[in-house]
Amino acid sequence: MPKNDKTRRRKSHAERERIKAKKAASGASYTSAQSGTVHRHRGPELPALDGSGFGADRTADMQTASALIGACLEQCQPCQASLADQVLAGDRLVVASLAGTVYALLPSPGFGCSPATRRFHAVAHDTGRDGYGPAVLAAVEEMSAEDLEALLEDTLDLWAAAAGAAPAPASPAAEDGAPDGEQEQETRRFDVAGGTAYLLSAGIDQLLDREEMQALIQHAEKSAAAGDAVECFLCDQPLDVTAEPEIHLGVAMRTLTLDGRELDTVVPVFTHPGCGRTRVWPWAELMAERQRRGLEVAPEDRQPERPAGQQHPRNADYTTFSLARRPGGGTVPLVLIEPGEPDAYGAEGWLAARLSEGFKPVDLSGQQPFPKLDGWSLRCDGGRLVSVMTASTGAWYRQEGGYATPGEWRKAARQRSALLLVVPSGSVGERQGDQWLEAVSRAAGAGHLLGGLVAVRGTLS
Template identity: 30%
Template structure:
C-alpha cells in the first residue's frame, strides 16, 4: 500500500508540474494572470483541437540541411502551448523532442531574431544561438544541426522548453530599442504639455500569409496613448484577428547606411509629411533578420499603445491590451533611404 501511495503522490506532483508549465506558457501567450491561466488549463478537456498555427513559411529554413522535418507536429505543439493544453503538450512534446531536425528549424528561426548575448536564455540556447546565426548568414546549417544532434536529452529538453515559451508568446522575443521620439513640432511653448513619446519594440507577427515585421509603440509620456494614436494618427481599433489593410499614406523610413529605423510618418495627398509619429535622434541599427524581412515584404505592422511594464514580454503585453480593446493599428509601407 505504501508503494501505491508513493506512486500516486508522484503522479499528482508530475501532473501539477505539467499544469503549471502549461499555465506559464498560456500566461505568456495571452497576457493573463497566472491563476486565471492555471484555471483555464485545468478546465481543458481531452479529444479536442486547437486553433491552427501556420508554420509553412519555415519549410525553406536552412537549419534542417535537407533532412525531413515535421512542421505539422511542430504546429500542433505550438498551438497546444498557446492554448495551455496539458494533455496535448504531454502527448506531443516527447515526439518533438525526438525530432532534432524539426527542433533545429523551430529554434534557429527564432534565435536569429534575437540580439546576441541574451542573459535570459538558458546556457544551452546561448551556446547554440551563434551557430544558428551562422547558418542563417551562410545558408549552411550543418554545424547548428550537428551541435543539436550531439546534445544530451536534458539539453535538448531545456532548449526546446525555451523555444516553445517564445513561440507560445507569438513567435519571437521582442527587443526594446531605447530610442526617443520627437513629434516633429516645436517645443518652445512651455504650456504645450508633454509631447507624445514612444519606445519602439521591433517584433514579428505570424500572419496566415507568412511572417510580418511589426513595431509596437510603448507610451513613454502622458500625452502618448490611445487618444493620440486615434486622434492624431487616425488608427483604427485592432483585436489581433485580421491584419489591417495597408495605408498608403503611412511610411516607415529606413536608413540603408546604418541599417536603422529613421522615421515613422504620415503624408498628405501631395506627399508632404503631415504627422511625424517617431524620429530617431541618432542611428540605432535593428536586427539583421528583422531588416531583411522588412526589405522583403516592404510592409510593417504598426500597433499600440502597448505598455510593457509588468509583463514577461511585449507580446504578452500586446495580447492583454488587445483583449481590453485598447490597441489600434495600421500597416505602413517601408521606404529605404
C-alpha cells in the first residue's frame, strides 16, 4: 500500500518540531565545524571523572563524551563524527569509563559487536578480579586506534539504546483477568530517540533475545542515518525512520538446508504499519504474500497458488477439559483446544500464527511456572464454555451453545483462572487417559504445545 504523501509530510514536520523543542531544552553544546552553527545535543550528565578507580592519578573531563552521546541520540552525523574524533584523540580514561560502565553490566558483549569489543568485554565484565579498574584502563590503552574506534562505536550504540530505546519495564504479574492487552503491547514497544517507535510482534521474544531485538532496531536506525534505509518486506520501499511515527518489526522462521542438515533461522521483517500488521511469519507464507503483491520472489521460494496445507482434510475440533498441577502447588482447570482446520502452512505456519497471537510455550512437567496470557479469558455461561476471548481482537474461539464442562473442572474454575492450551490439528484428537497425556507430551516435545493462564469469566453454574 503506497503511503499518502500528505500524511508523510505532516508527520515529518511534527517530528522536526519535536526535535527542535528537544534541542532547545538540551544541556551540553557543541559548535559544528561543518555548519558553523551551535548544536546543542542533550547527553547524560557525566561529571568529571576521577581516574583513581582506574589507578590513574588524574581527572578527565566528560563533557565532550556527554555531547557525543547526545549527538548519537539525536542522530546528528556531523557532530557524531567530529565529537568522536575528539574523544578518540583524547584521554583514554574517557573511553575506559564509557565502555567499562556498560560492558561491566552486560552478561555478553552483544550481537554484531567488533572483535575488539568482545575482547574488552571479557576484561570489563570480570568485575570481581583484583586490580579491576587498572585492568580495564590497560585494555583500552593497549588498543590500536582502529580497535578503539570500534569499541567506542559499539559502546555508543549501547549508551544510545540505554538512554533512548530503554524498553518499557516488563509488566508486573497482572491480576488474572485484568484487561491489560494495552500493557502487554507496551512491553513490545521500543521508542528510540529520533521519535520513531518500533512495535515488535507478539512471539518475537520466543525467537530473539532482548539484545538481538535492540540490535535490529539499532541496525534500522544506523542504516537510515547512513542513507541506506531498511526496506519494508511487504512493499520493498524504504522505511523512513525519521518520517514514520511507528515501524513494525516481525520475524520470519526459515529453515535452511546446509550440507543436508536443517538449520532454523530467524529473518527480521520490517514493515510499514500500513502494509500489514507485525507478526511471526512462516517463510512460505511470507513468500506467498510477496508473490500475491507482485513483489520479486526467488524461484526456489515461489509458492503454489493453493498452499499444500489447504489440501489436507479438515479434522473434527476437539476441546478437552482436565486439571493440571500448578508448579509450586495446587491445581488449575485446564482446557485443551485442537481446532480441526489444519494450518495452510503446516506445523511451522501453525506455530507462527499462534506465537503472533501471543500464545507461549507451556511446560507441563512442573519445572517452569505457567506463562500468563494477559487480557485473555474463557467465557462460561451456566457452566458451559462458550468462547475464548483475546486481549484485543475479540473472540479467538467460539462454540455455538458452548461445551459442557465436568463438575470438578467447574469447581476448580472457581479460582477464576484456567490453563488454556492449544495444539495443531491432528495432535491429540479423541485420545483418553494415558494416551491423551502421551500425545500432549509429544506435542510439547515438538514445541507445539502453546498456551498460558487465562481468566475465567461468566457463570459457572
